[in-house]
Amino acid sequence: MSDSIAVTAHNLYKFFGRRPRDAVRRLENGESRDVVSRTGTPAVIDASFEVKKGEIFVVMGLSGSGKSTLIRMLNGLVEPTSGTVTIDGTVITGASPARVREVRRRSVSMVFQHFALLPHRTVLDNAAYSLEIQGVPAAERRERALAVVRRVGLDGWENKLPGELSGGMQQRVGLARALAADTDILLMDEAFSALDPLIRREMQEQLIELQAEYDKTIIFITHDLNEAMFIGDRIAVMRDGRIVQVGTPEEILTDPATDYVAQFVKDVDRARVLTAASVMEPVRALVSLTAGPRAALRVMRDLQTSAVFVVGEGRRYLGVVRDRDVMRLVRNSDPDLSSVIERPTSSVTGETALSELFEASVESALPVAVVDSRDRLLGVIPRVTLLGALGNVSTTTGEIDLVEPAPTISVEVITQTLLATAQQPQGALVTANEGSK
Structure with a gap:
């Protein structure tokens, strides 16, 4: 994602009446x-x-919050x-109709809630x-x-008419038309709200794939949280015509304004x-491979603590070593820490959703390691931190936030996890908040 700006809205008001x-x-x-x-x-x-x-x-x-007026x-x-x-970079407010049309033709495409397809044209002709x-020549636009x-x-389905398609397929035609226009910006007004839930989820997933492939800027209107x-990537929450918060999904979820x-x-x-990146903690129980057993x-x-994480050159994550194995190396005057490293089995990237960490956390007595694309150790997620995040409980104060926990994380699930924790061997690694315990 580029840091340059595609669209700027500055102190926008729209009053109908x-x-x-004066209003x-x-x-x-x-x-x-x-x-x-x-x-x-006041929209x-x-x-x-x-x-x-x-x-x-x-x-x-x-x-009634004003989002559709805003996108228009x-x-x-x-x-x-x-x-x-x-x-x-072009101010369209107050511009001539011809200038606005030119900006739309060059820079902006729209995908509508109710498809807005031409019923007498085929799928291919609608997309083109x-x-x-x-004014693109016929052969080129067809291609x-x-x-x-x-x-x-x-x-x-290229030669089918819109009336022969399901709702999800018609919306795909609308999306194809917007992509074929090859504009940098897509405006999507409740584009998936008319679809059945399963088709809607499929379209959401495909939109993310297409955005990554075509690198479009997408402004998406929805009433569905x-x-x-x-x-x-970021969300603007509107209420009664005003934007009350702009932030990433994580910021809005964890720090509502x-x-x-x-x-x-x-x-x-x-x-x-x-x-994982939003809840991980710094690693204190950490040693370099070259530091040797005594340093560990x-x-x-x-x-x-009874185990430490081991990193190699460039902080590349290698695994963990335990006290009993390191003691044996010291007794034998063996400086090779690599011989007792337990290879990593539960590392994840920072983009991994917490829902994908649950099983790994339950099955291991050790915190889950968080690494980047080059296997560099970024942080760790202890089991208590994961449970605290799911239940919206601070792991530093133990206090429950005013926002209630999501009902999808049930008491039974958390209880089962805690029971599994109690049945596993000790040896959890220390993180930034645990060193003084």
């Missing part, structure tokens, strides 16, 4: 939305954000009452329609459209949103 600029002035001066609503509808109030190139930016809110201001379909929209509008139709899973958490957001996220499956024993003694 009489004397809109904006009153809102800016602190009058409440309810009072101003007596003369019309969007002082919305500001930036969307980076190559990210999926989700705008989430309940019906981003592509010039609705003119803001106040504020500016910038697309790829945006290229036709751009480009055919490639994306196949990529979205509609190979063999789980959908937002699943696909979004308002009581409204906290209530919104309380039923989220934390195990599928939080990642010294770390174990200082931290009052």
Whole structure:
């Protein structure tokens, strides 16, 4: 994902009703939305954000929160009452209709909730329609459209009409049309909300794959929190026309800015949103391979633990060594620590969801190691940290946060895990919070 900015919204207001600029002035001066609503509808109030190139930016809110009006201001379909929209460095607010159309043609494609396909055109011709509008020659647009139709899973359906397709397949045609246009930015307004749950999840997964492959910037509107958490790199939460928080899924889940957001996220499956990187702790029980057995024993003694992690050159994760094995090396005057290393069996990357760590954590008495793509040790996740994250309990204070734990992590599951812990041999490694115990 690039750090350059694809879309900027700056202090956007949209008021539907009489004397809109006066209504904006009153809102800016602190009058409440309810009072101003007596003369019309304040649909969007002082919305500001930036969307980076190559990210999926989700705008989430309940019906009436202003999210659909907001996305229509981003592509010039609705003119803001106040504020500016910038697309790829071009300010479209106040621009001529011809200029706005040119920016849309060059930079922005839209995928609609109800597909918006041309019923008399085939799948291929619908996918190629945006290229036709751009004036692309027939042979070229057919080739480009055919490639994306196949990529979205509609190979063999090119000559079918929309009426012959299921809802999920029709939405794939809409997505193919947007991709064929080859614009850098995709705006998707409740694009999957009309689909059955299984098809919807499949489309969400495919969208993530396509975004990674085509490196598009996607602004996605949804009222579904789980959908937002699943696909979004960052999420803007809207309420009554205002953006009340912008952050990553993890930030919104673990540090809600308002009581409204906290209530919104309380039923989220934390195990599928939080990642290993978000809960891992620094490793204190750590020794370099070249340091030798005596150094390993010294770390174990200082931290009052019976095992340490071992890293090689460049902090590459090699495994763990235990006190009894290291003592044997010391007695035999053997400096080769590598001979007693237990090879890593439960390392994960920072992007791994907590739901995928549960089994590994239960089966091992040792913390789960977190590594990067080059096998460098980044941190560890002790079992108590994992359980605390799933139950929204602080592992440093033991206090339960005000946000209730996700119901998908049941008491029975946590109890079974604790019982499994008690039946396993001791030897858990010390992490940053445990050295003084």
